Amino acid sequence: MIYSITLNPAIDYVIGLPKLELGLVNRLDTAIKLPGGKGINVSRILKELDIDTTAWGFTGGMPGRFIEEQLQALSLRTDFTRINGDTRINVKLKADQETELNAPGPQITDDEVAAFRARFNQLQQGDVVIMAGSIPAGLPESFYRDLIPLIHEHGADFVIDTTGQALLDTLPSKPLVVKPNHHELAELFGDAEYPDLQATVAAGRKLLGLGAKHVLVSMAGAGALMITADKAWHGTVPKGDVKNSVGAGDSMLAGFTGTFARTHDPLLAFKKAIACGSATAFSTDLADRAKIDEVEATISIEEI
Numbered sequence: 001m002i003y004s005i006t007l008n009p010a011i012d013y014v015i016g017l018p019k020l021e022l023g024l025v026n027r028l029d030t031a032i033k034l035p036g037g038k039g040i041n042v043s044r045i046l047k048e049l050d051i052d053t054t055a056w057g058f059t060g061g062m063p064g065r066f067i068e069e070q071l072q073a074l075s076l077r078t079d080f081t082r083i084n085g086d087t088r089i090n091v092k093l094k095a096d097q098e099t100e101l102n103a104p105g106p107q108i109t110d111d112e113v114a115a116f117r118a119r120f121n122q123l124q125q126g127d128v129v130i131m132a133g134s135i136p137a138g139l140p141e142s143f144y145r146d147l148i149p150l151i152h153e154h155g156a157d158f159v160i161d162t163t164g165q166a167l168l169d170t171l172p173s174k175p176l177v178v179k180p181n182h183h184e185l186a187e188l189f190g191d192a193e194y195p196d197l198q199a200t201v202a203a204g205r206k207l208l209g210l211g212a213k214h215v216l217v218s219m220a221g222a223g224a225l226m227i228t229a230d231k232a233w234h235g236t237v238p239k240g241d242v243k244n245s246v247g248a249g250d251s252m253l254a255g256f257t258g259t260f261a262r263t264h265d266p267l268l269a270f271k272k273a274i275a276c277g278s279a280t281a282f283s284t285d286l287a288d289r290a291k292i293d294e295v296e297a298t299i300s301i302e303e304i
């Protein structure tokens, strides 16, 4: 089972108009509400791939009920911890540019945290816990890191989608995969942008040395890299009409983790990761299975 953790879910209110005029009344062409939050996105993609998943996290109020109902309608298994506060609403504005407005999220009480942590007793060997997205205000920054011993106690693996020092801090605990994009990778080591793929590979390999079990580096339209101790592969991303960058990174993580958990084949998992990321980039919502399959057939992976 792959458990996703979304501490701070959101209704993604995706609105579209040709051009935003600041300071004026703007009439929207489109407005849709989606169940959002990075871990929830991961679980939605896993569900498309027919991989067993349960979404954990905190939900509250009308937005929390909306998210749960939407996920149930997708037959996605959830076991959220109900909270007193209201789950947030994030605005994703699609005009001449994409702009995201992400709210801070509700307060979580100590009792709610205790009820959430009790769920970790269900974990079993072979399970993977994917923690993704912001930590609501009021919870300590170490919240994800503090869950790692609970996960390891049961012989399960973990993935944390984070960047910067928080990412470096998790490496000694051996995350199943890390997936910085090439800008985040350079920032991690205080470097300027890398001039070529070989320099990017050399930097990515340092993350393996520090403890990561697998390293992917995404480079948006320029493809992605998978790096092992003595090899590296570049995967192309297909050309297409990019409609959406919200959730592309989450989709990639879901594709890798779900396929690796099922097959233990990192190359297959890498290809599926790119397919899921690009299929979401080419969709208005997260990708569906048909789009993932169509995109996967066009990806080539080459050792470099």
Ligand SMILES: Nc1ncnc2c1ncn2[C@@H]1O[C@H](COP(=O)(O)OP(=O)(O)OP(=O)(O)O)[C@@H](O)[C@H]1O
Binding pocket: 180, 181, 218, 219, 220, 221, 223, 224, 237, 238, 239, 240, 242, 245, 246, 247, 248, 249, 250, 252, 273, 274, 275, 276, 277, 278, 279, 281
């Ligand atoms: N222009 C594009 N064309 C095709 N695929 C793309 C494009 N941009 C992103 N993708 C897909 O999405 C994946 C993740 O993209 P990106 O490198 O932007 O990661 P990220 O910055 O972590 O994403 P996010 O914005 O979701 O956090 C890429 O590896 C690729 O599969």
Ligand SMILES: O=P(O)(O)OC[C@@]1(O)O[C@H](CO)[C@@H](O)[C@@H]1O
Binding pocket: 008, 010, 012, 035, 036, 037, 038, 041, 090, 100, 102, 132, 133, 134, 135, 246, 247, 248, 250
């Ligand atoms: O504010 P966070 O938790 O960092 O990110 C939340 C979020 O932007 O991430 C997802 C896309 O990756 C969206 O569904 C959601 O609104």
